[in-house]
Amino acid sequence: MDKIGTCITVLMRQLNLFFKHELSEVEITASELMYLSQLYEKDGLTQEEMAAAITVDKAATTRTIQGMEKKGLVRRKAHESNYRAKRVYLTDKAKNAEAQIRKLQKRWTNFITQDMTTEEAESVSSSLKKMAQRAKEINQQEN
Numbered sequence: 800m801d802k803i804g805t806c807i808t809v810l811m812r813q814l815n816l817f818f819k820h821e822l823s824e825v826e827i828t829a830s831e832l833m834y835l836s837q838l839y840e841k842d843g844l845t846q847e848e849m850a851a852a853i854t855v856d857k858a859a860t861t862r863t864i865q866g867m868e869k870k871g872l873v874r875r876k877a878h879e880s881n882y883r884a885k886r887v888y889l890t891d892k893a894k895n896a897e898a899q900i901r902k903l904q905k906r907w908t909n910f911i912t913q914d915m916t917t918e919e920a921e922s923v924s925s926s927l928k929k930m931a932q933r934a935k936e937i938n939q940q941e942n
Contacts, residue, residue: 803930807927810911814829814907815829817903817907818832818903818907821903822900822903825896825899826870827870827872827896827900830863831863831866831867831872832900833853833855834849834853834860834863834864834867834873834887835867835872835889835893835896835897835900836900836904837849837852837853838873838887838888838889838893839889839897839900839901842888842889843886843887843888844886844887845878845884845885845886845887846860846861846864846875846884846885846887847860847884849864849887854935854938864885864887867893870892871890871892872889872890872892872893872896873887873888873889873890873893874887874888874890875887875888876888908920
């Protein structure tokens with residue numbers, strides 16, 4: 800039980816290395832992928848919504864989104880009712896990369912769960928979701 804943090808750290812590091820290598824030709828980083836994945840689910844999220852979902856500070860999110868904008872992956876537009884907020888939208892370049900990204904995500908998941916039954920993989924996924932939510936809760940209590 801005391802190795803959970805270490806295992807999660809190793810998984811995250813290996814995931815980042817995998818995507819760094821596999822996405823190098825399309826010039827998308829692993830951190831950019833976290834934002835693209837959210838936008839593939841719901842285009843037009845605000846930077847604040849994306850930062851909150853992955854618990855990254857707003858300044859880091861702004862820097863990453865600005866870099867993505869320079870690469871032509873996203874465009875930002877002022878929020879309709881809050882002039883300080885920005886909505887983020889996918890460009891055609893990012894939309895065209897979605898199939899490749901989804902294929903890589905599926906390849907990663909299939910590889911790391913290949914020795915598990917479907918039920919085991921679903922149980923691990925469910926447990927990790929619960930753990931992530933609890934981790935957010937403890938840090939929200941301390942702030």
